[in-house]
Amino acid sequence: MISAEKLYTLATPEDVVTELAAAGFGGDTARHGVVAYRLVHRTVDVYGRPTTASGLLVLPLASERRLHAVSFAHGTGVHKDDSPSMRRAAFLSAPVVAHAAAGAAGVAPDYLGMGKGPGPHPWMDIGSETTASLDMLRAARAFVPRTGHVLERDVLLTGFSQGASAALGLGRALDAGEDRWFRLGALAPVSGAYDFGGTELPALFGGDVDPKSGAVYAAYTLVAFNRLHPVYDSPHDVFEEAYADGIEELFDGAHTGPQLMGGTPGTVGDLLTDHGRELLEHPRGALADALRTTDAVCTDWVPDAPVRLYMATGDEQAVTANTEQCRSALRRNGVNAPVVDVGAIDHQGSRHAGSNVAATPDIIRWFDTLRGR
Template sequence: MSKLPTKQDVAAALDATGFDAGTARFGVAAYRLVYRTVDPAGRPTTASGLLVLPRSREHHLRTVSFAHGTASYRSDAPSSMDKVGFVSAPAITYASAGFAAVAPDYLGLGTGPGLHPWMDLASETTASLDMLRAARAFVPRMGRALGHDVLVTGFSQGASAAMGLAQSLQAGDDRWFRLEAVAPVSGAYDFRNAELPALLNGSLDPKASVLYAAYFLVAWNRLHHVYDSPTEVFQAPYDGTIEALFDGSHTGRQLFAGTPNTINALLTPRGFDTLRHPTGRLAAALRVADGICAWTPRVPVRLYAARADEQAANANTDHCEAALQSHGVGATVVDLGTPDFEGSRHLGSNVAGTAAIVRWFSQLR
């Protein structure tokens, strides 16, 4: 892909994006990797991702895996960025600090075929692990090597993806890589008991609630058969257009224009009931997704969150902390305060979290 040859180039690019350039030490080189992985049914497919390497003299590099937040437009994935932007800035930050930064696009985004299975923990995990493997296979061409240790982080949707990858690494699913630390930011770790209630009761930003509820129903219907026809859960006229909006070819601006401004204008009574009282396959799938914090990490864990996040209810982080505590793990919760990025504390937490996490990771030597 592209190069930012000097740390001054990196600092200027991060400053222009609104990210902290204070840890920039090296210029970077960025590459798009296309690699083999599996889809949610376990069938072979391909995915893409962003690899960013520091222009340093280090041969063996420590690796940071960064999992990005929600995207539905395939060109909003990290490896599709022609210049440094909100989605790619964290990987640039980590690489400029001296790490090999690996950022999977997930399935169906970037150059990956098919539709994106949003918030599907299994495929997020396999796509992330296989991206690490692809990066390890690629870097010798650049005269470098990846060490064993992986520092895992992710934002929003990527917070759950990060936890899934961390579990996989700790379980020894790859013989080379080993987990060193975990630092997710602003995750929706408990959809059933924290995120969905907040989306429905008006606690969160109304437009964001519409988009997340719509994405959830459409994406999970493809995976778990939530409804037979969109007319069951979506009101007219959106019942005739909503599924096409989440086909990977529509931009965020088109999603905003093609959806209502309130959840009441989006959902039918059955739609509300489906989200308030999940049953059957949907309930079973939520149990899997919402168990993401129910494990026992043997490495340092920090959970990062902004106050009064308008998109990811803070109860998610509270529930994750409690789940880890129930497994004997005292995770540190880091209060990011009230960061702002283009009027959003949620997006601001990605900026503030990246700045905090790169410094923490750099201390873990």
């Protein structure tokens, strides 16, 4: 750990309820007030070189000394501030606050290049999401004794959308013994694109994904993966002329969501050249190799802990076939991972976002039973 900054205190459960309501979340699981910190810590970049990252730690007030950590991995953002430690009373931080108010230590990595971390964000890069998440856990363990707490060994993992795959990556690392203290306690990912190359990318062109979302995800995929792998030589090869000159800048971490929405077309067909479409519909070369790594979060390990997969029928962004693919892969490896359909709950017009709002209290109650509450 490099530094810890106290961000805010919600002194009572009622204060927590108000905070969560401002973000569109319910507060019926709140039993404690909380205190929130931003931790900045050392980690490694996608090439294993030293760098730094940040994250949000939220601790319950008037609670037991020994706390289970709940690690929450957040969904996709484009601006550096689209991360848990940078936003209060927001969609990104509310689940962390909710878990802490239920009596756990809420831990949320910002990921590389987000929050206070330098450089661009390597979106959907499971390796760096895993190392940033694990190192944030280690930073939290180093800090909490200053508050009179210690962290238990078993960690409960959850995450939403992009963070669902990140949570599985962290679970795989803990299950493999990559940390000397922490162990995998349970997994509850929400609405993930687990089969990103095999299911999610084809869905961008098949009408199952909201057209605007499809255009944004197609752009982010090509730009982010090209930073790490030789996907295209020039943006003009894959993006139509109206967007090719400015599309990469939209994902530099300094542009906001509204700027991204304004700088991309309404459909993936208007965004991509024939070559760009062919790359995403039929990945090959370095992109195909990278996607095989991204798509392995459910297939190449056997979780030695309880698993539940949360989703919402009619998800307009992460098509639910991803969840079925993950459940089937785990089942082939002998793991029973029940799927919990949280129903049709919209958050700001999105059933995808609504699944996170609906799943959070259910996950808290399940984690409570596992913690013996």
